[in-house]
Amino acid sequence: MAALINVPAKARRGDVIEIRTLTSHIMETGFRHTADGKLVPRDIITSFTCRYNGTEIFRADLFPAIAANPYLSFFAVAKESGRFEFEWIGDNGYSSTASASITVE
Amino acid sequence: MSVWRAIAAAALVAAAPALAGEIPPDARRSGYSFMGPDTRAMQDDDTSNPGMLFVLDGEQLWGKKTGSAEKACADCHGDARSSMKGVAARYPAFDKTLGRPVTLDQRINLCRANHQKAAPLPYESRDLLALSAFVAHQSRGAAITAGDDPQAKPFVEQGRDLFMQREGQLNLACTNCHDDNFDKRLAGAPITQGQPTGYPLYRLEWQTLGSLERRLRSCMSGVRAQAYDYGSPELVALELYLMSRARGLPMETPAVRP
Amino acid sequence: MPTKADELAPYKVVGDGIPQSLTGSPGDVTRGRALVLARTTTCILCHSGPFPETRFQGDLAPDLTGAGNRWTTSQLRLRLVDASRFNAETIMPSYYRADGLARVGRNFAGKPILSAAEIEDIVAFLATLRD
């Protein structure tokens, strides 16, 4: 399973940068039924967190109304060189992580 | 007149007039041109195009050894960026051994059977979609030329006949909507020309990547017809006709469509 | 798949219409309006009409406004039952026909698109659409 992360490689100190993430997940709502009437159990990502050099700067609670392959765009102030770490947590013990580095001048 | 000039002139005559009811080459439009700006934006940026998630998975599979032959696609084909460039724009392609055209999905499974000694990947499975998306992505921007092979012609004709054939409880043929009524609206939704420029593509409706065969089957369900099976000669012929009908349009894989 | 065309109510074409109700009684205008607007009935996918509450209407086929002025009840009935009698090239399906079709889906084989009663309801409603 893949994720697409878009973080600028370089920024000037104080710049406001856009961060975009896209990750593979079916986001099964838990409200759908199969043709023979069985409920398809919910299987979604429930939480997304972004940490910048260890400090949480953005978090999201996701519900079944978020489309499959969740896309998130948000902003951050480029303070220092380092790493952005991303974490997705969901139903059935789902967990995945990714990271991206930035050079701040 | 030289032989070459005669051939060129004959080719021009053969290529120029579209058959009655068909869309002339300079009027052919990708489904992209029927979409709103937000869906276009989703396709245009690789980091927001969800189809790219499948291309990434396909890239991994390309390099992964599989089957009892313990071979990866890359072991024979090398770097897909050069070896697969333009290939998908020629598919479905005539296979001399089988004596019939095969789709890109079928080619991948033939490679698995013959060279990797691996089980075929099921139609619409994530791995098959990912591999075909990765291969077709290498043709992004290449002009579609499928059906140019003279040996493929009878199959293009078969596909054309199927395209013109009314079917289902609603008794409609593909041509009734996609040649005669594109740009009109079926309820609120615009009818496109049905040019298969971006398959496999990410449909917002599906919330996943899907093949042209899946799309054809859902159109058939729409007119309340019995859809042809995946990989059936009829679907392959239709796919081949549709690709030849889109001749000259650039590949967009992975496209995004509503 | 055996054809069950014999289950369709018999009807008699007179001139360019079917003068007699398929069910023997008049249709219900209110039900007819609801059927015309229901996407599963398929009218509204291609036609538009004087339906201010319905946002998405088709434009592949003529506006239904004034249909009751343009056609008699008898003509409306035949147009719904089998529009291909007027124009073999029409894209309008024949709503009361179950034969002469190719590859009909399993769930639809042998059945007309609409029942005789539904046809009558729609005919009754369309007849009320006057300019």
Added chain:
Amino acid sequence: MPTTRRQFLSLAGGVTAAGTIPIVTLRPLRATPAMLNTAIRNVVGEAPIRTGKVKVDIPPLVENGNTVPMTVTVASPMTADDHVKSIHVFNEKNPQPNIANFYLGPSSGRAQVATRIRLADTQKVVAIARLSDDTFWQVAVDVVVTLAACTEEMN
């Protein structure tokens, strides 16, 4: 290279293959205005909610309700003293009234988030922002969703 680069990352994760579930039906189960109100009160409590400061951008005509691009922006300087703490998005007619909660702060620099949502039908979407002074601001938008003319069905 421009300042933007792309990082294609592969993730490990135990995810089942998508697209393998046979076509399914959504039963007519919908959030009610009361459920929407309860969901909002669960976040806001008894605090008053003022209208303003928040903007929701959704295409004027949504091409498919299964994947709807949405951007929420709050007018805020995003300083230590005056910033947005959270943004909460709700809907009226999906089976459940919540869409998402976003938690941000002065290190965000800009109070703007974008995602893609599902909207079962034409309906109202409500976004509420909680500012650093614990005031709540909201906007409600009506979203028109195009229904697919042909849906994929088993037949």
